[in-house]
Amino acid sequence: MGTVPLLSDDAVSAEALAVFDDIRKVRGTEYINNFWRALAHDPALLKATWERLKDVMAPGALDPLVKEMLYVAVSTANGCSYCVHSHTAAAKAKGMTPEMQGELLAVIGMAMQTNGLVTALQTPVDDMFEAEP
Missing domain, CATH: 1.20.1290.10 (AhpD-like)
Structure with a gap:
């Protein structure tokens, strides 16, 4: 069991929803996995983690x-x-x-x-x- 509830699109802030939208765009899917939904409680951390992950995991x-x-x-x-x-x-x-x-x-x-x-x-x-x- 998680330590925080997983947030639906309807329950997240506008800032978190913008990150979800970018995840969908970059990954070419409508699915947002549980890790991102848990991180959405802290939109700044969600955004920073997503931005860093995109950078690190990009082709190089x-x-x-x-x-x-x-x-x-x-x-x-x-x-x-x-x-x-x-x-x-x-x-x-x-x-x-x-x-x-x-x-x-x-x-x-x-x-x-x-x-x-x-x-x-x-x-x-x-x-x-x-x-x-």
Whole structure:
């Protein structure tokens, strides 16, 4: 159960509705997901989060599919079930195949295992991996 009610279009402020309209336009859908509806309680935070997300997830040096897959990996590490679900769906919509998802899960699992081992062992970082001053 959420900590705030999800706001319908009829219940949000004009500022939040403007963000919803932009989400619909950018994504080419009428659907506004629960994350945005929860954030709509704070229109300034809603707008700032949406603007930052559009910027970060836009095509750049990294392909949008790669960005979605990275989002899945970080969301897994952070234990965010909502984000794992929503960004897995987004990655699939951007072309992630079952084989790609399988490899992504293998990398996530491997990183979690080796991260746990190196953390438990408190292994010092090799000099060659340190940034030069």
